[in-house]
Each structure stands twice: as structure tokens, then as C-alpha cells.
Amino acid sequence: MGIIEHIGRYFLLLKDTFSRPEKASIYWRRTVEEMDLLGLKSLGIVALLSFFMGAVITIQTKTNIDSPLIQAWVVGFATRQSTILEFSPTIIALILAGKVGSNIAAEIGSMRVKEQIDALDIMGVNSAGYLILPKIVASMFINPFLVMVSMFLSIFGGYVAGTASGIIGSSDYLQGIQTNFIPYHITYALIKTVVFAFIIATVSAYQGYYTKGGTREVGISSTQAVVYSNVVILIVNYALTQFLLI
């Protein structure tokens, strides 16, 4: 199957996904369940990763700009900018593509090979809408929350690492993270997050929904979901940055 056919089939799946739900109350209940499964259960890994990544950014920045001509607060400023503009929205999206994307593809793929999706179709349920729409809505709703937590913890991690190791003073770091703050950068990061959430949910669901075969193929779909989600995220990241920041 060629790439054009895949893209066509992806958009046809999206059309089915966004068609009228059978019973809104059941879809809403499933959306809340997915928020817990896809979002809140990822909070731990996001928090851990963000804290230590912020710490590393601070230490690396300091070692790379250790010059009497550069003021000390620049370390805090660079940590904040790296975190808000790229690390939290993009790197966390790539991590979530691995964790959540593989989960989505494996769940839907298993349902396909066990004929559970056929069972839904035969009952007259719009299987694409029932299975995929709640995941899309939940991801687009909960991921911005995860990214905001990530931003806070990354900057906090930088503060802890910088002050604990003595490479930057507390007041310098705090001055740095407040210097030249542009609120639009938060908006830019959240727009990227919502778009990436959509990509993760839909690309992974597509891989799972069209799984053919058995458990081995479910594993392959799961891997492909992560790989393709990451590739699409990186391409769209470039396009969005070009479009929103320049």
C-alpha cells in the first residue's frame, strides 16, 4: 500500500471518527475514562522527566556560557526559553507518542484481531467514532495540562540543580526566568501541544484500526504508531514553528 493510499485512508477514518455519535452520554463517559488512562497515568513519567531535564539544561547552559561577559541570569533565561519553546511541548509529545501512542495502537489493534471491532460494526455502532473520538478529545484536553506541569517542573528542576550545585545564585536564576517573558510563547507551546495530541491519538489509532493478522501484527502496529507519530510530530513542529514564530 502506497503512502498516498495510507493518507487517503487516514482521512476517511477521520471522517468516520467525527460522524455523529450514537449516544453522547456514553461517549462522554468514555472520554473521561480516557483522560485518566492517557493523561493522568502519564503524569508521573512527565514529572520525573521534566524535573531532571530542566536540571540538565541549567547545568549544560552554565558550562557552555561560562564567560565574564555574560550575566549570570542568562542561565535561568535560557532554561525557561528552552523549556517553554521546545522541551515541554515537543520532547514531552515525543515521549507521550511512545507511551500513549503504543497503548492506543495496541488496544485498538487487539480489538481488531479479536473481532471486537467487527462486533461493534455488526451491532450498528460506529466503531471508529466509539473507539477513537474519546481518545482524541481526551488527549487534546489533558495534554496541555501535562505540558504546563512539565514547564513548571522543568524550570523548578533547573532552579534546584543550579542553586544546589552552586553554579548560579537563587536571585540570578529567578531574575533570569522573569526577564523578557513573552506570554505568546506559552500560547505557541500550547497550540503545538494540542496539535501534537491530535497527531498522537489519530496516527496511533489508524495503525491499530487497520491491523491485520494476530498478536505479532499488533506489536508491529504498535511500533509503527510510535515511529510515524514521531516523524509527523517533527515535521509539523517545524511547520508550526515557521508559521507561528516568524
Added chain:
Amino acid sequence: MIEVKGISKRFGTTQVLTDINAVFQKGKVNQIIGKSGSGKSVLAKCIVGLHVPEEGQVLYEGHSFHDMDRDEKKMIRQEIGMLFQGSALFDSITVMQNVLFPLQMFGTMSKSEMEDRAHSCLKRVNILDKDRLFPAELSGGMQKRVGIARAIAMNPKYLFCDEPNSGLDPQTSILIDDLIKEITEEFNTTTIVITHDMNSVMETGENIIFIHQGRKWWEGSKDDLLNSENKELNEFIFAGGLMRQVKKAMTGRS
């Protein structure tokens, strides 16, 4: 009643079904039999609309399924109950929730009425005491019973059973066969069973269609089966020693 007219289906360059014509009668257990890979499951999937045939029509009470719009197809599908080969129960929810599922999606009943209906379906298949278990905690035969309970929850007009006895011991197979027969009579459904289990054919088959190499090769009742002169059919049904002995006992001929 379901009628198929001139159904042909291919996957890529492989022709799977060729010009199949058949009538599946109401209130009867209609069986589609044939070797593995003969195309019988594909035919069933064409009938329920999971596959779209390249040629031919499927008529539900005279109305062509493939000419129906999305909402009409949905209405027909809500009148279909299907028992899958692997049961296809939703494994993240309990037995009770599986049976409640179609009622919650499409039913207009109150919560307590839905629960009463689900209970009566589980009771009908003698598995009410397992309602709080998850599918993975049930044996294959029990999963089939839950599959039947879910299939009849919406009072279907059409019941499809894909290899209902696969993976079951002979005793449990007979129980499932009896259940399918009883439900067909009780609900007056048009029942289509896809099977290659000759015990099941002799137990419940009323109108039997033999598919061979993607074509309808033979059609008749279970009484006609033993006396058929059709070479491919005989090779299929008498492949096992038991059926040869049955024939000898019944007809005196080997």
C-alpha cells in the same frame, strides 16, 4: 428472510466467492458448510455487510442491503445478533456489561429495565451466576454462551453464528447447538450458522449450503446429505470415520 443473489467477492487477484445464490429461511437454522478456506466466512461477512461484494446483492426481507443509506444499514444491523468464532466479547468489561452494551447504545429502556433484560438473557443461556466475571475468567463454552446472550439482547430478527463450536469439547458443542436451535425457534430468527463441524450439521442443520472453492456446490437438508452423490460434498462430510459409520448404520451402505 435473507436472500443472496449472485454474490462474487475477490481480494486483490484472488477470487474468493463466485456467483453465490441462496435463500436463508426465517425460523430455521440455515447452515453454510465447507472446508477451511472455502469462502464460507467471507460469504457471512458479505451478508452482514463487513465486506462489500464486487457483484451481487444481499436482500433483507427483499430490501438490498448495499443500496441502503447509512441510517437504514444501522437499523438493519441493530436487528442482527452475531456470535463470533472467538466470541469477540469486550474483555475490559464484565459479562453483565457486555450484555448491557447494545442495550445502552441503542435501547430506549430505563436502567432497571436494561438490567432486567440483560439478566433474562444471561438466565436464558444458563450463565447468570457469572455476570460479574470478566470474559478472561470464563471457559470457551461459557464465553460462547455470553456471546449468545449479547447477540439476543436486542431481540434480533437475524442471528449469525461463525463456527460456534470451534475449540469446544463435544458435550459443550451439543449444548451450544441446542441453544442456537432453541433460540431460533423461540425468537423466530433467520439463523445462519457457519460451520465445518458435522456433529453440529447433523444436530441442527435444516437448510444446508455447501461451499466449495468459493462456489455454492450443493444445497439440501441434513437428510439429503447422507444420500448425496456429490463427490466433493462426500469427501468433505465423510472425511472422518464417525460419519462413515453413521452412514453405514443409517443406509446400510458404506
